[in-house]
Amino acid sequence: MEIIQLNNKPFKKYISSIEIAESCTKIANQINSDYKNKRPLFLAVLNGSFIFAADLFRKINLPSDISFVKIASYSGTNSTEKINNLIGINENIEGRDIIIIEDIVDTGNTLHYLFEILKEKKANTIQIATLLFKPEAYKWNYPVQYVGKTIPNVFVVGYGLDYDGFGRNLNSIYILNENNMLNIVLFGPPGAGKGTQSEKLVNKYSLIHLSTGDIFRANMKGETDLGKLAKSYMDKGELVPDQVTINMLEAEVNKYPNAMGFIFDGFPRTVPQAEALDKFLAQRNTPLTLMLALEVPEQELINRLLLRGKDSGRTDDQDENIVKNRIKVYNEQTAVAAAFYQKQNKYVAVNGIGSIDEIFQRLCQSIDTKSVTP
Numbered sequence: 513m514e515i516i517q518l519n520n521k522p523f524k525k526y527i528s529s530i531e532i533a534e535s536c537t538k539i540a541n542q543i544n545s546d547y548k549n550k551r552p553l554f555l556a557v558l559n560g561s562f563i564f565a566a567d568l569f570r571k572i573n574l575p576s577d578i579s580f581v582k583i584a585s586y587s588g589t590n591s592t593e594k595i596n597n598l599i600g601i602n603e604n605i606e607g608r609d610i611i612i613i614e615d616i617v618d619t620g621n622t623l624h625y626l627f628e629i630l631k632e633k634k635a636n637t638i639q640i641a642t643l644l645f646k647p648e649a650y651k652w653n654y655p656v657q658y659v660g661k662t663i664p665n666v667f668v669v670g671y672g673l674d675y676d677g678f679g680r681n682l683n684s685i686y687i688l689n690e691n692n693m694l695n696i697v698l699f700g701p702p703g704a705g706k707g708t709q710s711e712k713l714v715n716k717y718s719l720i721h722l723s724t725g726d727i728f729r730a731n732m733k734g735e736t737d738l739g740k741l742a743k744s745y746m747d748k749g750e751l752v753p754d755q756v757t758i759n760m761l762e763a764e765v766n767k768y769p770n771a772m773g774f775i776f777d778g779f780p781r782t783v784p785q786a787e788a789l790d791k792f793l794a795q796r797n798t799p800l801t802l803m804l805a806l807e808v809p810e811q812e813l814i815n816r817l818l819l820r821g822k823d824s825g826r827t828d829d830q831d832e833n834i835v836k837n838r839i840k841v842y843n844e845q846t847a848v849a850a851a852f853y854q855k856q857n858k859y860v861a862v863n864g865i866g867s868i869d870e871i872f873q874r875l876c877q878s879i880d881t882k883s884v885t886p
């Protein structure tokens with residue numbers, strides 16, 4: 513799922529440029545066949561329809577005319593009164609076969625206004641060609657003859673449609689991605705390439721990478737209250753309680769109020785941690801999307817790590833027993849977390865054998881399938 517930011521709001525892809533092109537061709541073919549031996553006058557309603565009008569008109573193979581109209585509305589002296597004014601019709605409408613080009617038909621109020629004017633000007637026929645149509649919002653009875661796609665009553669941007677002036681230049685159509693952050697728990701045994709894949713995911717989905725190891729070190733180095741508390745347990749040789757860890761994580765998440773989502777790396781490692789994370793994310797109304805676990809056979813990991821140890825000089829990568837133990841610890845932790853997320857139908861195992869790009873494609877596919885799609 514590709515997510516973009518427009519004016520600080522997240523939008524996700526809803527209708528691809530390929531689907532838009534197909535809709536355009538479909539409508540053009542219908543018009544080309546319905547208006548054989550006629551010379552229609554297309555009236556494109558500005559601003560939103562300019563891109564659709566340009567693409568559609570290039571596919572029309574009839575002798576035809578096009579003109580661009582705009583409905584300028586302004587408030588009358590009475591503040592509740594809105595006065596519409598149609599600008600841009602310079603052609604003689606009488607006796608013409610009109611095709612109104614709209615980017616989107618929502619309530620249909622715009623159409624109603626146009627229809628009445630065109631009828632008054634004695635148009636021969638009036639039809640509507642719109643890329644998008646929201647039947648649930650439509651309040652009028654004018655037949656909408658040519659429709660690219662029917663959509664529910666949602667707010668969309670792109671391909672001429674704007675959000676507060678932004679997004680008209682997007683090739684695809686996007687929908688608001690409210691309360692729908694992409695939150696991923698990423699697991700991968702040592703040697704599975706988790707670091708590389710995290711970085712690629714962060715770039716593609718504009719996520720914040722949160723590693724509990726990094727957060728611990730930063731808190732202790734910065735001597736924050738939580739860092740000092742964690743250190744007091746460690747100094748006594750005790751495990752840092754889950755609540756302290758989760759509090760650190762919360763403090764970190766809260767630093768990014770506009771984040772598109774997070775990758776939690778190395779967390780949760782226990783069921784109480786997983787429960788605490790769920791509770792915390794539920795309070796923010798941004799639940800976990802899925803847990804991704806990279807799977808690589810043990811012998812392959814051992815070979816990779818020993819090879820890496822030779823090049824990097826990392827001592828923990830050089831001793832086969834230490835390597836095996838790290839993998840064992842990982843498997844135990846993953847099993848716990850995997851079982852927890854399996855119950856929620858959020859666990860996805862991903863084959864971690866192959867090139868970096870192959871593995872990355874698999875991860876993206878799992879994310880795109882799991883994320884909410886229209």
Ligand code: 5GP
Nearest residue numbers: 560617618619620621622666667668673674
């Ligand atoms: P109407 O309600 O008159 O059918 O549509 C009026 C205008 O509202 C459309 O031409 C379009 O400019 C705008 N509009 C309606 N729905 C949407 C939407 O989902 N996204 C955007 N960006 N504009 C919309």
